[in-house]
Amino acid sequence: GRVVAMQSVGIQSEVQGIVLPQNKTFREGVVFRKGETLVRIDNSQTLENLKAQRSQFESNLVRLMADLESDYPEAYVAWNSYLQNFDEGETLPELPEVTDERLRYFLSARNVFNLYHNIKSAEQNLPKFRIRAPYTGVVMQASVSPGALVTPQLRLGMFNQIGTYEIKATVSNRYIDRIKVGQKVKMHEIGQDKDWTATVQRIGKSIDPTTQMVTVYLQASGEGLRENLYLEGQLGGDTFKNVYQLPRSVLTPQQ
Secondary structure (H helix, E strand, C coil), rough: CCCECCCCCECCCCCCCEEEECCCCCCCCCCCCCCCCCEECCCCCCHHHHHHHHHHHHHHHHHHHHHHHCCCCHHHHHHHHHHCCCCCCCCCCCCCCCCCCHHHHHHHCCHHHHHHHHHHHHHHHHHHHECCCCCCCEEEEEEECCCEEEEECEEEEEEEEEEEEEEEEEEECCCCCHHHCCCCCEEEECCCCCEEEEEEEEEEEEEEECCCEEEEEEEEEECCCCCCCCCCEEEECCCCCCCCCCCCCCCCCCC
């Protein structure tokens, strides 16, 4: 069967911006560890827009404070403290709890909740400007380079896991009953001396109508194992007692 990556994911952008240069470039054959940055997209414009939204939100709250102090004195202290600690360069903190229905209607009419949730939605997009490796793997395909403009849903490349691989093999239906999940199978590259031990992970439930073969999925790892290698394996057959090996020369062909 052919060796394939256990995990393979297409990398695409969810935001728009210019791809920034970095020490390790997103190119075919480059290995990234889990959590490392694959692609970094310029977020400076988004940050400036966020600051403007937060500044507008702060101004809106300032205009409300006089009404809060006179009409809702029990809530004024919490909202005034919220305003005093406000920083337009930082993530927007959670709003003070509102239990009074009249106060809720008042704040809603002044657009407080709408502005707040719009800002929080924009903040959640910030991590999307830095695409990180979901696992240790290698770039199999790269279609962008530093300086390129990317847009939402644009495919940037393909990233495959390395270290553990899956082998999709076929076995004759005559012998499928001898194979069990968890069974160890020695696999080797055709025409080479290298071999690896694979473990049966899954067994197909259907038979190919043209070949009468059943698909078996094995998992393997080890030095030198690479994607798209073709491996073949051997399974032990039945054991017979009191069997002897005879030289061919003593056998007389039947007439």
